[in-house]
Each structure stands twice: as structure tokens, then as C-alpha cells.
Amino acid sequence: MSDSSVAVEHHEPDLQHHFADMGQQKDAASLGMWLFLATEIMFFGGMFCAYLIYRRAYYNEFAAGSRSINIWLGAINTVVLICSSLTVAMGVRAAQMGKRKLLVILLILTLILGLAFLGIKGIEWHDKYKEHHIPGPSFDASDISREYPQLHIDQSHEQIFFSLYFAMTGLHALHMIIGIGLFLYLTHFSWKGRYGPEYYTPVEMGGLYWHFVDIVWIYLFPLLYLIDRKPLG
Amino acid sequence: MSAHIIPAKLYVTIWLALMVLTVVTAGVAFIDLGPLNTIVALAIATLKAVLVVLIFMHVKYTSEKLTKLVVISAVFWLFILLALSLFDYGTRTLG
Amino acid sequence: MATVAVSTERENYLNADYGVRSWLLTTDHKRIALLYLLSITVFFFVGGFFALLIRLELLTPAGDLVLADTYNKLFTMHGQIMVFFFLIPSIPATLGNFLVPMMIGAKDLAFPKINLLSWYLYILGGALMLHCVLTGGVDTGWTFYTPLSTAFSRTGVIEAGLAIFINGFSSILTGLNFVVTIHRMRAPGMTFSRLPLFIWSTYATSIIFLLGTPVIAITLLLVVFERLFHLGIFDPTRGGDPLLFQHLFWFYSHPAVYIMILPAMGVVSEIVPCFSRKRIFGYSAVAMASIGIAVIGFFVWAHHMFVAGISLYAALIFSLLSYLVAVPSAIKVFNWTATMYKGSISFSTPMLYAFGFIGLFTIGGLTGLFLAALGLDVHVTDTYFVIAHFHYIMVGGAVMGYLGGMHFWWPKISGRMYPESWGRLAALIVFIGFNLTFFPQFILGYMGMPRRYWQYPAEFQVLNVMSTAGSTILAVGYVLPMVYFLWSLRYGKIAGDNPWAASGLEWKTPSPPPTFNFDETPVVTWEAYDYENIPLPEEVSLER
Secondary structure (H helix, E strand, O other): OOOHHHHOOOOOOOOOOOOOOHHHHHHHHHHHHHHHHHHHHHHHHHHHHHHHHHHHHOHHHHHHHHHHOOHHHHHHHHHHHHHHHHHHHHHHHHHHOOOHHHHHHHHHHHHHHHHHHHHHHHHHHHHHHHOOOOOOOOOOOHHHHHHOHHHOOOHHHHHHHHHHHHHHHHHHHHHHHHHHHHHHHHHHHHHOOOOEOOEOHHHHHHHHHHHHHHHHHHHHHHHHHOOOOOOOO | OOOOOOOHHHHHHHHHHHHHHHHHHHHHOOOOOOOHHHHHHHHHHHHHHHHHHHHHOOOOOOOOHHHHHHHHHHHHHHHHHHHHHHHHHHOOOOO | OOOOHHHHOOOOOOOOOOOHHHHHOOOOHHHHHHHHHHHHHHHHHHHHHHHHHHHHHOOOOOOOOOOHHHHHHHHHHHHHHHHHHHHHHHHHHHHHHHHHHHHHOOOOOOOHHHHHHHHHHHHHHHHHHHHHHHOOOOOOOOOOOOOHHHHHOOOOHHHHHHHHHHHHHHHHHHHHHHHHHHHHOOOOOOOHHHOOHHHHHHHHHHHHHHHHHHHHHHHHHHHHHHHHHOOOOOOHHHOOOHHHHHHHHHHHHHHHHHHHHHHHHHHHHHHHHHHHOOOOOOHHHHHHHHHHHHHHHHHOHHHHOOOOOOOHHHHHHHHHHHHHHHHHHHHHHHHHHHHHOOOOOOOOHHHHHHHHHHHHHHHHHHHHHHHHOHHHHHHHOOEHHHHHHHHHHHHHHHHHHHHHHHHHHHHHHHOEOOOHHHHHHHHHHHHHHHHHHHHHHHHHHHHOOEOOOOOOOHHHHHHHHHHHHHHHHHHHHHHHHHHHHHHHHHHOOEOOOOOOOOOOHHHHOOOOOOOOOOOOOOOOOOOOOOHHHOOOOHHHHHOO
């Protein structure tokens, strides 16, 4: 398609035997990654479906539960993830231009931001643990009922909100952990100079995955933290 | 197969837009707009997601129609799941 | 082609390397296909063993062979093993793995290592499932309905759920591999309009793998979480809605029926033109019908829930939508029939299975329309009518297609011919045994015999005895091919490159094929199923 594909005619060390050329190999990887992300949409989709149905049915409990989560931690985490998406996008760009050091720095920055996200998430979960808001036998949302008597909170419906909160943020965090593993791998091989303008597919694919996890959070933030923050009448 | 290299300035602009939208969505949540609150929150989230997909994930610049088809199909299938389930719940009461 | 004589000594994917390591670490799609063949056969016989125990218990009206609880476990594990560990991977993971790269002229699937990973995930899930079976099993029914599965059952729901969860990722990765391969790895000249119809149906199946399977994965994960942490998402005593589980479950599990039937339709679309010596009638209609089934299949799931308490309006819409699936299915049946019209038909074994498929699938499909009809469904829900209906689709349809495909491509896979007369006999036994087993169940169901009970009123006994008798005949029909396939590996006639004088790229390479399928990348200049251009060699016509 463009200048570099001419050079590919000769033996490419990164070309796997069953592909005809690097272009075909890259296109295959890219399509594969996008298809994988499509399955991820449906994977989270099942939970979004449950969320929508119960939010409609138990709006008061969802609103009160949402108020009890620390909006600042959620907002800061949104900022952290958006920043990490920028470092990833710039990282792919650095790989495309063959700037090895810049690529390594940006990947490490991404890793730091990813770990920061998980740390903040941990603080948030720990708060919920202290408040007995973790679903299960020890679940107790009487503090929420007392705080919002006008909403007539049903304890078991409140538990459904927190079940979904933990399932959604938990599986999102699991995806972050996998992403961090992926980026450790990419950092290692970027440091070794494995990626450059001719071959940066792994960086690009890792980037797609990271951006996807960011997008899931972009939806989780308003759906979990911002259900109803307006002053109660 | 060298790809289109997007200027760093555009990335930073998109990043800024995402930051501003985050502040806006958090701020709007504290203002009483009635049922519009949810709609605004979801609209802003979707705008942010579209920016990430088009620019950060390069969908705007790819010559490959298939990528777009995959994205659209996935969203469409999610829509089937949500719409048809909600149709049932919308026409009866839970429990 | 005159290359038959040298084919015994040349290097192929089977003799390229020896030893267990060369199999367990292989990335060759053909070897992985054989790994799957071996493992799904094991699960087929485990699931079949449970089926026979079920039929034995139902021989008499009294619950005298096993306890009620044991019976619950038998039909649960029969269903789970047959659906998730045999039917869903059956054609895609064996014939699909073997044929997809060869049919499009590629050296391998796009991601060979991921393909091997798929098999290991399958084995991991399967091992977990077998462990669950051996340590007491599950009793929820294959559907895992809540709150039985989350609040009441004392059996291995968590383990079985995780087994199917893991197995789901095997399916997803297989589907992903197929879609990428079909889009990116086609040989020069192999345009979409020249693709074999088996590829089209595998492509449609892969769409369901990719977009349906993740939903059941998350659903079962939520069931596991609910059992472990008492979440209450599906538990009505805690405000949860059991119907939500059913919505999410059937969003995948109804399209999963098309995962089973579409590949079998693909097999039939290959067999019918070959043994009619005619181009397929309405190529693009058949191809588009595959995609149509895959898409419309996602719009109909709640017809499994008509009596479960969904809203009447939703039930009406889902009933209407369910009828739509009949359209592409009927298009296929009409086109196969039209292909045979004025064709030079030979009654070879694969064709016998194709005949069986078309007839039994038609019965299964039409009785499906009974069940899609809102009023009639109320009468037959959870009766043996439903059991008979889906066994006509899954066993009469999918398993017939699978066996037909195994016979059709066995010469390519092994390089040897199976004994034709034994093949025809087995096909006949399967057909008779199948109908004797399942046709009485339509009548039983219509008369009101409910599913999932280990005893029944005495007036149902005659039909039940027929059904049990049929199941033993069916078992013989399934064991026979396994015996003569193994026999043929050593004693079968050398097959040659193209024993059926079939079209398709897979027949233009030696049998068994070399490791990279083709000595040089083929260039396709002809349309699919150009049987008018393929003369029938004398030794083939003598067989008729």
C-alpha cells in the first residue's frame, strides 16, 4: 500500500510462515483484535442489561447507592484513565516513528497510571468494606436508609445495586490487571528495540485493548457514580 | 504497510476535550434537569467513547471498512440484547 | 489427476513428525482438528452413556432403575456434555478446523497458536466438567435455571458453570480465528462469491460464537458469583428476577442451536452438489440464508420463556419474530432439493446422511414452528414434544450432518476409504434408530408427558419402550462408523487425491495433505461447484 511494503519482499524476521507478507499479517492481527473487542462489548453487555433492568425497577435504591460512592475517587480515576489513553496513543505514535526511548517512557507512564487507577479503586472498595456495603451475609445498608429516609430504601434491592457495582467495577479492574500485564510485556520488548516503523503491531493491538477498557470506564462512571447527585427536595 | 501518523497536537486536543467533558458530566449531575440528567450523562459518555474510538483507536483514519463494520455490528448486537430485554420489562412489572 | 500412485510415500501432515510432543504442541490446523475429533468423540460417548441410562430408566413407568435425584443428574449432564462439549465444537472444531484453510487456499488459520490454545481451553473446561461428573454431578438441568441453580441445588453448579465458562472462550477464539482467516487468508482469485458454502456457514457460525458466547460467559459467571457471595441478582427472595437469567441465557442458547445446525447445513451444501453432479441451485441465496439465520437467530430467544411470565406483548413480538427464522431455513431446503432435481444422483454414504439431514431437519424445523406459536406452545411446553423437536434438529440435523461430513472428508483426512457398504448400512441404522427413538416422543409430548421426570403414568409405556428400543439401535449406528473408520486407517483402500471427483480446493491437494496444505499457493479461476466441468472418472462411476 505504501513505501515500506516494498522492503517486505525480502525475508522479514517478524513474518510468520503462513502469511504472504507483513501487510496481510498486520491486517489479520488488527481484525482479530477488533473482533475480540466486539466480544468484550457483549461480555460487559450482559451486565449492562442487568443494570438497566434493575435501575428501572429499583431507581431509589440505585440513586441512594450511587450517592454513597465517593464521586471524587470516581472522577479522579476517570481522569487517570483518560490520561493513560493519551500516553498509549502517543506511545503507538512513538513506535510508528521509531522513537524507542520515547516509546518506553510512555509505556512506563501508562503502567504507572494503570496502577494508580487500581490503587484508587482499592481505596474505594476498602471504604465500601468498612461501611458493610459488600454484598453477602454481612451486607448492611441501614446507614443509607437512615441518610435518605424519604427514598424508602429496601435493603435487598440496595444489595442488588452493590452486587452490580462490584461485578462491573471488579471485572473492569480485572481487565486493567490483564492490560498491565500486557503492557509490561510491551515495555520489555520496546526496551529491547523490538518495535519500529516496520513492525509495531503488538504495541498497536495492546493500545486498542487499553482504549477499550478506558471506554468501558467512561460508561461506568456516569452509570454508577452519577445516577442522582442533584439536591434532594 | 506504514500507517498514517496522527499529529501529536490532535491527540492532545482530544485528551483536553475528554477532560473537559469529564468535568462537565460530573458538574451537570448536580443540577436538577429531571429525566434529562440521565440522557445528558449518557450522551456525554457516548461522545467521549466516539472520540476515543475515532481518534485514539484510529478508526477515522483506517481505510479498512471491515473495522467499522465490526464496531457497528457489536454496538448493534448490544442494542438487540438491551432493546428486546427492556421491551419485556417495559410491558410488565417486576416481581 | 494422475498423481495417485506416488501419494503413499510422500510427506504429509500425519507422517511429518511423530511422538506425543509433536501432537500436543502442534500448531497445524489439521492436527488440531484431529485432537478435537478425539476429544469430542470421548465426550460424545460419555453423553451418550447418560442418554442410554435415561432411556433405560424410562423403559418402565416406575422409577426403578435410579433414584429421582440421580435421574435429575443424568439428564442434566447428558445435556451439558452433549451441547457444550460435543455439539457446539463438533463440526466447527473438527471439520471446520481441518477444512477452512484448505477450502480457501491458505497454509493455516490466521492464528495457529491461538487455535492450539482453543483446544487446551476446551480440554481444561472438559476436564473440569468430567471432574464435576465424577464427584457427584449437577442436577439443575442443562439450562442452569435460577433460583434452583443459585439458591437450592446442593450439587456442583459452580464447577459445571466454570467448565462451560472456560469452554466458551475456546469457542470464541475458534470463531475469531475463522472470521479473520476467511477475510484475510483467501488465495488469489478466491472471491467471496466463489467461497464454498461450507465456508459461508462456518462464517455465520463464527458470528454467533463471537457475539453470543460472551453473554453466556458473563451470565454463568454471575450465577457462580451469586452462589459464592450470595449476591441476589437472580434470586426473587432478594428482589432479583429469575427471568433475567433466562433472558441472558437464551440470548446465547437459542443462537447456539444455529451454531449446531449451520455447520451441518454447510456440510450438506457440499455433499448434495457433489453426489448430484450439479452446480448448487441458488448459490447466493444459500450463502445469504446462512448469514440470515445467524442474524435473525438473535431476535427470537424469548420463545423459550412464553409460559415463564414474560409480558404478553413481548411474547407476541417474539412469537412473530420466531417465524422469520423459518424463511432462510426453508430457502436452504428448497435449494438443496432443486439441486438434486434432474441431477445424476448417487446413493453413496455421505449422500445418505444428507438425505437424512434434509428430511429430519425439515421435521424438526416445522415442529419448531408449532413451538413458536404462542397458543400451542402453552400446551406442549416442557413436554416430550419439545424434547423430540430439538433432538430432530440437533441429532437428526447436526449429528447427521457431522457424520455425513466425516464420511465425505474421511478420505482427505486419513488418505483411506472407509468400506462403502458398511457406511451405507450404518447410515440406514442411524436413520431407523433415530426415528424410532424420537418420533414416539412427539406423540408422548402431545399427549402430555412432561420432560425431566423419572417415572410416568402406565399408559405412556408402549411409546416409551419403542423409544428405548430405538436408542439402542441408534447406539449401534454410532459405534459402527467408529469401528470401520479405525479399521480403514490400516486396511482401507488408498483414497487418492479426489475420490469423489468433487470440486473445491481441498480436493486439489494430496490425501492426506502436506503440512502446509498446498505445494504452491493455488490461484482460483473457476466458480464454486462447477460440476459440469468435472468429468466423473471411470472408477468412481463404477461405484454407483
